[in-house]
Amino acid sequence: MTAQPAALVGHLQSPKVPVIIGAALFMELLDSTAVMTALPSMAADFGEPGLRMNLVVSLYMLALALCVPLSGWAAERFRPRQVMLLAMGLFTVASLACALAESLWQLCLGRMLQGAAGALMTPVGQVIILRWSSREQLLQAMSWLALPALVGPLLGPLLGGLLVTALSWHWIFLINLPICLLGCVLILKHVPDFPPRAVPPLDGRGLLLSGGALALLVLGLESLGLGQLPRMWALALIGGGVACALGYLLHAQRHPNPLVDLSLLRLRSFGVTQAGGGLFRLGSAAQPFLLVLLLQNCLGMSPMAAGWLVVSGGVGAMLMKLLAVPLVRRYGYRQVLSCNAVLSGAGIALCAWFDRDTAIWLMALVLFVAGLVRSLQFSTLGAASYQDVPGERSAAATSLASMSGQLTMAMSVSLAGLMLGVLAGVDGRTETSVADVTTVMLVCAGLCGVSGMVFRRLAN
Structure with a gap:
């Protein structure tokens, strides 16, 4: 781990930083699982067949997969706190767009924006914790970041069911607005503003190959499991993902600073x-x-x-x-x-x-x-x-x-x-x-x- 700034040494025992970042990740995971229970209600409002509502989930995962490889580079190239605030702000705007959507495609565009924001949150949050925490404190800090991944998928369907039953599906997204704004205030107040580090230029070809591999594999596997596409099309997506992954392996061996460092x-x-x-x-x-x-x-x-x-x-x-x-x-x-x-x-x-x-x-x-x-x-x-x-x-x-x-x-x-x-x-x-x-x-x-x-x- 890197040496801690003198101003932070006295605060290493405080759980504020990992709790705040963990809460931001929890919000994103809670929202992504709560949406599942609202899909039938959304389909009825938009006049769409239930099967097409899988796009709400698939396109979110697509955006998430495409943007995850970029997150590590962005966290080092820019100040990680600024990247985290940008992700929170983007998630807020995307949530509002989803709540105001009047058609399935408007909702899908909002979900893709949410996926892009969610892709930045987890890796950048981990970078902040790794730079903030001493090696002795790392387990305690990381335990707070593990909690959202465990509790979010469990509480999400319950929250979604409550909101859809008592109010409407729009509130699954509207409830994010005050939470995001409060999270931004807490990040500005309590999360250290670490300086950027010198990093090589963005590996554009690596981004296309790694993002393409993730996106094709995720969509192919989801389509194969849920029967969204004919089996041959799903297998073709998986094959394309494997081809992109192999292409990235060859690219990473030759590139001096690959985007995803497999070494x-x-x-x-x-x-x-x-x-x-x-x-x-x-x-x-x-x-x-x-x-x-x-x-x-x-x-x-x-x-x-x-x-x-x-x-x-x-x-x-x-x-x-x-x-x-x-x-x-x-x-x-x-x-x-x-x-x-x-x-x-x-x-x-x-x-x-x-x-x-x-x-x-x-x-x-x-x-x-x-x-x-x-x-x-x-x-x-x-x-x-x-x-x-x-x-x-x-x-x-x-x-x-x-x-x-x-x-x-x-x-x-x-x-x-x-x-x-x-x-x-x-x-x-x-x-x-x-x-x-x-x-x-x-x-x-x-x-x-x-x-x-x-x-x-x-x-x-």
Whole structure:
């Protein structure tokens, strides 16, 4: 890590900076998941078929994928606090545009603007934390940044359901306006204004190849999983993404300063955590989607009842913030990540056995414990990733980590949807059964367990 400015040394114990940045990331993740519950209402207002509303999600992910590679370079080329404020301001304008949209395409344009802003928030927030925090404080700081990724997808559907039921879908976007403005004030007041660093010119060809690879892979996998396009078209998108990725690999080997620095993967801690974390996200990121599908479609719960039940996992995630640092200090990164990956897989496997006879209190208890262990995993993973990353390469590392996270999370949901479709198709069914969801959940649990073997390669 870089040396801390003298004015900040006395404030390293304060959680204000990571809490403020974590709250900004939470808002973005909450909004992106709350939109899912409002799609039927939007379709009715716009007079569009429900299937076309997938564009609201797909184009958001497209903009996110295209802009993520740029975020690390921008965080170093300009002052990271200024980039964070720009992202917040852009998200505010985009939210207002979405709320005022009078057609599907107007809404899609607003969502693409939201995606571009969201792509900047997470990597730039991580750069600020890496430059603000000492190595000893890094785990505690990163645990606050892991919380949005855990709680946002759990609370988003509940918030979306409440707003759509009580008011209208427009309020999913309007509620962002005061939150964004308050966030900008808090960032100006409490977040340090680090100077820019000298960086090489923007690698334009690398941006096109890496952004194209991410965009084509994300859209192809989503289309394949949700059946938005004919299978051949979806496979063609995935093939194009793979071709762009291979093209970027060749380009990065020849370019002296590639946009996405893949040589970072040679650093032991960073390389191992990216490999193990990728497997873990493949197994765990689809859990909110699978859980809502199981509770509502298969077990017949109402959206509100299922939403309240899923919130118990978010409560467990928040409580783990009190225990993460002592556990890692006692047992070390390797022990915590490898053992907790197995426990996280066990939590998903237990959820797979929920049925109509399972008591509500028992479901809530399982989800609470599962939230605890997942929170510990992501909090620890965030800090372990940067243990051997030099301070001057922190922006490149956060950009690469964000790209990896975006791709594996998209793959997780898409592959889960694809497996569900295949299992239903084998029996000639059009609807998903409890057995289908159970099978996919058990596969996801196995991936989490396998990631524990990868984490064993970490130095303790």
